[in-house]
Amino acid sequence: MTVTAPARPTVFQGLPKVFWLLFSGQLVNRFGGVVLPFLVFYLTGRGYAAAQIAAVVSAYGLGGLGGQPLGGYLADRFGRRATLISGLLATATCLILIAAAGSLPWLMAGALAMGLAGDVYRPAASALVAETTPPHLRAKAFGLMHWAVNVGTAAAGAIAGFLLAHGFWLLVVLDVATSVAFAVIVAVGIPRGHDKAAARSARNGYAIAARDRVLMAALIFLLTGLVLYAQAAYALPLALAADGFPASLYGLLITVNGAIVVIFQPLFISWLSRLPRLPVLGVSMTVVGLGLGLTGVATQPWHYVATVVLWSIGEIGMAGFEAALIADLTPERAHGTYQALYGWTTAIARFAGPAVGAVLFQAGMLWWACAATGLLCAVFAVTLMPAVARRERALTQPA
Structure with a gap:
């Protein structure tokens, strides 16, 4: 049979x-x-x-x-x-x-x-x-939440x-x-x-979370990737304007980005969610960095479209895995605090992204910096892996 x-x-x-x-x-x-x-x-x-x-x-x-x-x-x-x-x-x-x-x-x-x-x-x-x-389903769940936002x-x-x-x-x-x-x-x-109110233990609260070295290292890693990704919204229009392209081209590029995420994220997410968090994040940030870095050599509209396709693929790999990584590091009943710190990190990136991008763009170094930052994120991810693995083992062991 x-x-x-x-x-x-x-x-x-x-x-x-x-x-x-x-x-x-x-x-x-x-x-x-x-x-x-x-x-x-x-x-x-x-x-x-x-x-x-x-x-x-x-x-x-x-x-x-x-x-x-x-x-x-x-x-x-x-x-x-x-x-x-x-x-x-x-x-x-x-x-x-x-x-x-x-x-x-x-x-x-x-x-x-x-x-x-x-x-x-x-x-x-x-x-x-x-x-x-x-x-094992958290990355898929957070990825689908990101997809819902885009749709x-x-x-x-x-x-x-x-x-x-x-x-x-x-x-x-x-x-x-x-x-x-x-x-x-x-x-x-x-x-x-x-x-039910979460019983406040010695492991909960922002003061305790701020002393969590693994969490702080993970947030710095994510902040680096988020500031990098922010250049898609803040520095890309500067590049288009400098090359004499109309705002309508930027509108087209954003539409391409949204279409790629909406169409392909559900297709990729089941496969990606079975992989370890940090390697996926490191590779995805590298792809975002390389996609943005190639903006520096783009001269034709289709060149820009190609770079957007590349960093949009990286975005799919970042979405979901960031929040899932923080969830994996969170002690019991502290998910609200830890997820809020991740959310605050995204807010900081939204504020820091334009300033960093503008300074580097004026200096003529932005696109090289994007490519280098993407590679740095990959190294950062590898460096974090042992500490994150130890934390995950500690949280899964019976009390």
Whole structure:
């Protein structure tokens, strides 16, 4: 008798119900994430000057630096489910405040509050993914969450321009409705057991996490890769402008990047998720660095398209593995704190990326630096492997 080997689960199989609830909520929420991307157009239409608009956007960014640390504290202290619901409802409230603001100070206050509230739910969501998903499936789970963000963002971009033409309030209604919908999905679908406050032990809290040398080394490694990847958004437009290409080419390149991630990430993620975290991250960051480095020799539109294809492949390898690596290093009941520190690292990269890119671009060293940084990340990953392996063994051993 012939015995048939069991079929290997597909990318959409094997993950728990809680993950799919969060995946659905993230997809819905990102579909409604249209207010902030189009806020500049709205404020310009209201007659605000460029400096005033910059002040509003800066206020949002400043608030964003505190959102993830606050969310991580609340998630570990008061529970993941409660933090998710309250963070999403607070986000909806702040959106209404921005729309109702009648003066620049109130706009800045609303943007500051929005930056703070808008990221509160993220560490709680990541903590739930880490805690409810088996370790060998974490990279796949976090990768699919990244995919949901891209799919939702692409869908939002397709409809947002139409809605804006009929009134900014339509964008606000959509964004508020999707935030509330995500909160309802969590409230109805996720058991109240996840609301139990995490018992604070000697291994929890930011003060303790800051003394975790393995975690700090991993965050520095990830920060290096994230600052490198940030050049795709901040330095690539500089290169296009310097070569005399129109902004429409940058729009095309971003569309190519989004299409590659949306189409190919589900295809690659099952295979990549079976591989060790650090080697995948090291190779992926190297591919991103080489793709960005080749921008320095691009002279034709198709050259730029080729470089975008290359670093987009690297992005697929980075997405999911970063959060999964941090989850693998996290002591019990501290996932909110540790994921918040990872989220804060991404926020720092968003702020540092433009400054680093601008300085190196002016010096004519940016693209060589990108290639070198990608290779440095590979060396960094290899160096971290023994310490990470020891930590993973320590966490899996019975107490």
